[in-house]
Amino acid sequence: MNIEQILRTPQQLRSKAETDTINTYLTAQLESAIAAADEPNANKWALLSMIFEAQMDYLRVYALFESEEYYAAWCLLERIEIAIKGIFRLYQFVEDEYRIKFIFEYIRKLQSLFPYKVFGSSEYIKEIVRCGICNELVTLRKRCGHVKGQLYMGKMCVHEIEQSHFVGMSIVDVPFNKYSVMGVTSKTDDSYHYPQIEYLMSVIDHPFNEWQTKNYKIFKPHREYQTGRNEKCPCGSSKKYKSCCLTKPGIETDHTDFLLTYPTLKSKLKMNQLKNRK
Numbered sequence: 298m299n300i301e302q303i304l305r306t307p308q309q310l311r312s313k314a315e316t317d318t319i320n321t322y323l324t325a326q327l328e329s330a331i332a333a334a335d336e337p338n339a340n341k342w343a344l345l346s347m348i349f350e351a352q353m354d355y356l357r358v359y360a361l362f363e364s365e366e367y368y369a370a371w372c373l374l375e376r377i378e379i380a381i382k383g384i385f386r387l388y389q390f391v392e393d394e395y396r397i398k399f400i401f402e403y404i405r406k407l408q409s410l411f412p413y414k415v416f417g418s419s420e421y422i423k424e425i426v427r428c429g430i431c432n433e434l435v436t437l438r439k440r441c442g443h444v445k446g447q448l449y450m451g452k453m454c455v456h457e458i459e460q461s462h463f464v465g466m467s468i469v470d471v472p473f474n475k476y477s478v479m480g481v482t483s484k485t486d487d488s489y490h491y492p493q494i495e496y497l498m499s500v501i502d503h504p505f506n507e508w509q510t511k512n513y514k515i516f517k518p519h520r521e522y523q524t525g526r527n528e529k530c531p532c533g534s535s536k537k538y539k540s541c542c543l544t545k546p547g548i549e550t551d552h553t554d555f556l557l558t559y560p561t562l563k564s565k566l567k568m569n570q571l572k573n574r575k
């Protein structure tokens with residue numbers, strides 16, 4: 298199997314069977330390197346597996362968008378982000394030969410299209426922590442010598458929290474992890490709207506299409522709103538209308554433009570439809 302070639306072309310669509318074959322191959326290579334006590338090769342195969350997983354997960358995000366499972370997609374994006382940070386600690390990409398830098402950049406872009414603004418953040422005090430490689434206790438004074446995030450015979454060193462003490466919960470703008478979006482746990486209780494993602498999906502043909510967004514403020518006419526002077530401003534600032542947008546040319550509203558680097562098939566069709574309507 299030409300694994301290099303496969304990892305260099307993540308944009309190529311692969312069937313479930315093909316993906317399974319590649320995964321089986323990667324696992325077999327890793328296991329035989331471990332069996333031969335060949336640490337450099339074990340670490341190499343572990344890294345290649347992580348790269349392949351990140352690529353496949355990135356494609357899965359778009360599959361979740363298609364089935365409108367936005368919260369699940371959000372959680373997967375978070376998982377890929379953490380995984381890629383781990384990959385970056387292990388390997389410096391000179392070129393973006395496996396498109397990992399691309400994926401990392403687009404994770405950020407996709408996250409910015411979600412309407413989530415507030416998150417719950419749980420705080421814990423770690424009481425007992427063990428090294429995932431040697432199982433030794435990790436304390437401030439004593440360390441086993443394994444470095445968190447490094448590979449040892451194909452296994453990443455993580456610190457396993459054996460006992461922790463829940464301190465409390467706070468609501469934050471920029472959480473340490475982004476899973477706990479306030480007010481949504483799955484597709485069934487999701488009352489958010491995702492117009493930006495829907496729009497993106499209507500103009501791109503493929504997850505590896507390049508695009509960017511331009512955000513700016515527009516003013517919506519006051520007459521579109523029936524807001525009293527002392528009520529909260531419709532712009533969402535939580536200030537009173539009279540001391541916020543009432544004195545401005547209109548209600549300040551976020552607006553996002555999508556810019557495709559290259560025209561896609563879908564975007565061309567859209568353009569034609571618009572032309573024909575005239």
Ligand SMILES: [Zn+2]
Pocket residue numbers: 428429430431432433441442443
């Ligand atoms: Zn250790």
Ligand SMILES: [Zn+2]
Pocket residue numbers: 530531532533534541542543548549
């Ligand atoms: Zn306002």
